[in-house]
Amino acid sequence: MKEPDKIARMLRAMAVIFLVVVVTVTGLYGQELNLSTRSKKAQKLYNQAEQHAIQRNPELAIDALKQALKIDENFIEGWLFLAEMWQEGQHPDKALAAFQRAFSIDSLKYPQMYFSMGTLAYDVADYRLAAKYYKSYQALNHLDSIQNSVVSKALKITLVASKLESEPSDVNIKNTGKIMNTSSDEFVNFLTADDQMMVITRKTRRDTLIEGKEMYAEGFFVAHYTDTSWTRPQAMQLPWADGYNAGGMSMSADGRSMLFTGCYWPDGKGSCDIYYSNRIGQSWQTPVAFNARINTTGWESQPVISADGTTIYFTSKREGGKGGADIWKSNYIPEKGWGTPVNLGDSINTAGDEMAPFIHGDGQTLYFSSNGHPGLGGYDMYFVKKDEAGRWSGARNMGVPINTSYDEVNLFVNLMGTHGWISSNREGGMGGMDIWDFPIPKTVAPQSIVLLAGIVVDKMTGKPLEAEVEILTLPAVIEQINLKTDPITGEFLVVLNPKNNYTFHISKKGYLFYSEQIVIENTSNKPHIDKVYALQPVKSGVSMNLNNIFFNFNSDKLLPPSKPELDRLANFLLDNPTIGVLVTGHTDSIGTASFNLELSRKRAKSVLAYLVNHGIESGRITSEGVGDTKPLATNQNEQGRAMNRRTAITIKDNF
Incomplete structure (x- = not known):
């Protein structure tokens, strides 16, 4: 067995608890031990080992004890002292073997050996054996309340370890x-x-x-x-x-x-x-x-x-x-x-x-x-x-x-x-x-996540841009993420919760902002969303969709989740006072053409009214509705119809 790392052994969680009961051999087995050996030479070597230990020469102490045990292999105190030396030297396997040898000579003379062997069996990961020793120690019925508490805690920890060992995961590490x-x-x-x-x-x-x-x-x-x-x-x-x-x-x-x-x-x-x-x-x-x-x-x-x-x-x-x-x-x-x-x-x-x-x-x-x-x-x-x-x-x-x-x-x-x-x-x-x-x-395992990664660039030149990114949960703002893209590479990465849907915005002064809805259920098979986001420089004639504008069904009433997008549009116009915008409403083809045309006009006017109410001069904004006449995708499926239901703006400089 590889020797455990010294730092790891010293920092073991239960070391302090063990030391409450298990002290040095001298303290554990009496100040004046009546040595069991009758060999004067073995006794002399034992005394030499004590002096070496006091002088912090464990190698010499171990050597002296080994010599004493060669003379008298039933010298129980010699085995106990050797066990302590091995334990202090971070060799729990050798210490356990020495304690077990002493135990085999006389299991009743020093009952504290049960606890020492339990501790060492735990150290060498033989948790069942450790539990056996702790239980045997408790069964002696001579422990005071403090000692019993210490042994009970040690036994509890050992039983936990034994249970963990018996229930391994099928993991190849x-x-x-x-x-x-x-x-x-x-x-x-x-x-x-x-x-x-x-x-x-x-x-x-x-x-x-x-x-x-x-x-x-x-x-x-x-x-x-x-x-x-x-x-x-x-x-x-x-x-x-x-x-x-x-x-x-x-x-x-x-x-x-x-x-x-x-x-x-x-x-x-x-x-x-x-x-x-x-x-x-x-x-x-x-x-x-x-x-x-x-x-x-x-x-x-x-x-x-x-x-x-x-x-x-x-x-x-x-x-x-x-x-x-x-x-x-x-x-x-x-x-x-x-x-x-x-x-x-x-x-x-x-x-x-x-x-x-x-x-x-x-x-x-x-x-x-x-x-x-x-x-x-x-x-x-x-x-x-x-x-x-x-x-x-x-x-x-x-x-x-x-x-x-x-x-x-x-x-x-x-x-x-x-x-x-x-x-x-x-x-x-x-x-x-x-x-x-x-x-x-x-x-x-942790909960699943969705990664949103991207690079923001100038649409005309492809040059990376340092831009502001804001992400809000839908329909209610329970989480808000704000960050800047890397000023050199234009890169960003965000971790999203798959339980939420989000509005996603990118903005930079001098450019049209970008907006998008992130519907997580549509990314279930693609947990890593990786895109290039090209921002359009502000100039007359360029258009963009406002992807986070929401209305009640068949209504021109704006829903609360639209507010961040509308506020962003208002701030954009305040930051660019020399331009105006045309707001255009679009619908899908469900319903009559006349109904859709009127609905699209009303929705565009609702956006116009919001902007005026938030400080934008009415002369800078015009609106129109085109119904279902300018689809972006097919109206034969829900995904296409969702793309066609939209609000767009076009930059105007001759307002």
């Missing part, structure tokens, strides 16, 4: 290989929406010591997927990070904003702080530290931002937590910045450590790593779901084989919710924390 992983630590941070580019943090040991402690260097690397495999990760070109420690990184869903952890940076408030950088084109801008509400004089790390850009989640050891490192969130307040962080509460945070939060693009599923919730040992991955009231469910362990008795951290689930990548130091890796990938089981 595999190492991403020696091209991606090294003997150092690799942590998965981000994948692009097409799953073709991965960003990782690599943590390497430095040659220097600071205040006697080993120091590590962290940096960001990028790998690309080509045909069937990943390329070798290459260091990201970030001049501002040269010479500094930067890790714990994530990106926004569109890959244009980076959040990361900077430790011991010159402008830092604490040991580690949270920073962000925005990408313009292919260049990452100089990072900026988050405000004093987020960064404290303590430790903040591992930030992640929601797909809509309004909430960040991060790990902190600040005051007000549940113990250890907790997960906190902060909401963005327009014109005020990031608000006071809120602890995510008891359903997520424990007295142990909760680390590496990851909020999926659905905005409803949060994954995180913890050593405080019952699990398989070390850090396990958990997830919670948000209900309609915004409350988080209880934490659920992601189960076997995603979790093991080793450490699992830094989960990333792709936007489509079909595939996951995780960092783990489990057996079968290249050393340290490796990146592993696996298909996401339905039992732990």
